[in-house]
Amino acid sequence: MIKNSGKMLLVAASVAFMAGCASTKLDKPVEVEKKDVTTTTTTQQTDPNAGKSTVATTDQSTKLNAPITLDRVIYFDFDSYAVKDEFRPIVEAHANLLKQSSGAKEVAEGHTDERGGSEYNLALGQKRAEAVVQQMKVLGVGDSQLEAVSYGKERPAVDGHDEAAWAKNRRVELRSK
């Protein structure tokens, strides 16, 4: 699961559920959701073995408060760029990860639903990604460790043309770089 030593170090030094985040493949967004559900279960089971991490308990409890959310995906309301409180634990967890390893880098990828023009949506997705990055900077992550980018409406996580699909597509995905 872990592809390089840098990530292994991070995982070792990090909270248990973060291991799932750092190693999640990002190729196919729809499949990622399934993987993350699985990962969550696994993480909870293996949690006692990951007890070396001093912050494990805190992060895990916040995780349990938001069982449906994905480790690295933050969803947004229609026409909104505000990171909702329920997703703050994800932002904080990634911020902690980065603060513990100054060589680690993450990209925040903004996405929108399918409605509207491609360029304006690209800018809206950028705004969402920058909102997440800004929160992480406030939490003490260095500017050089973060990049906000956007795919606009070009890479939906879910196909479909209704609010259920749109809600899944208005998101920021955090991925290691």
Added chain:
Amino acid sequence: MWPRRHALRALGASLALPALTPALAQFRVEIGGTGMTQIPIVLGRFRDEDRQPQSISAIVRADLERSGIFKVVDGVAPVDENGTPDYNALKARGADWVAAGSAARLADGRIDVRFRLWDVVKGADQGGQSEPTLPVDLRMSAHHVSDQIYQKVTGQRGVFSTRIAYVTKAPGKFTLRITDADGENIQAALIDNQPIISPSWSPDGGELAYVTFHDKKAKVVIRNVRTGATREVAAFKGSNSAPAFSPDGRTMAVTLSKDGGSHVFLMDRNGGNVRRFTDSTGIDTEARFSPDGGSVYFVSDRGGGPQIYRQSVGGGGATRVTFNGAYNISPALSPDGKLLAYISRGNGFKVMVMDLATNEVRSVSDTNDDESPSFAPNGRYIIYATKSDGRDVLMTTTVDGKFKSKLLESGLDIREPVWGPFGR
């Protein structure tokens, strides 16, 4: 004589601009429109065209009919460009013009595409041309014949030999394509498993700028259409998008997020001398130069929702241009700078055309999923992407919205059409 001149005046009026009723015409499947006076023309088969890979007269006929300006009528044309029309017989058929030609193969393998046009009403030879061409370029030469006929009859340049770039999206496969203006001769310029958006022609038609996500973020690349050579011109931290060339081809406008937010920057066409152009704290994007190069139109949400603004290249603040509706994006300027086409969200997304002198706005589409309007280089047509009967299509419409033609239809997602310049 009088009836035809009368008809031409009526045509001129309807093309010149907007006697402003919204297009109420029901959308038709292939070609549709009402209210336009069409010029009757007899078009002969080109002598020897049956021996060539393409039927020139069929291509010309389709061009003329698609333009909305001509009605091809039955009648006997001269056998080729050297013949003599029977004007009385043609008048009896109701024809105002007649064209004939030939397509003989030359000793060197090329094909000599020749034609001549006659004014039936005046009973006068209106001249013609000879264009020896490689067999591979035969379609282009046929389009040149159409361009000549269009220009001699209307006084305006034809756009039949121009090209249109657009993007198709299949699952996991994005393709930047270039088609002739009649929807034929489609060629793939770039295939990628990552998105491609915002193609934009250089003024000479030799290059296409576009946004690639190949490296997992939006970067602006310029591609030489003929050779396929590419160069990255904007790859700063964050997103790089929405390229547009200035009319002289020396400057580009792009949207960069390198300083946070999305703002319009100007730079040299090689990517150097980057300087910030717009100064709002909100989103500024989709810049388009005015045809005189003196100002830039762009989309900004500085007032709340996205609206179109204009700002002088020389400096000064931005002036808001669109006021109707809460969401107006994707500006396109007519080549004479007098009309602004854009997409407005109301009940769906629709192509609108604004007369910049009067600020009058008209809807020119019959559909509700319109995207990416782009003017033909002669200013007479607008192409846009939309959905019709659940399928993705590229539509063209006259700028008054009266005459529409479906250029392309596909089960694939077809997007982002942009009409190339004259000169091929």
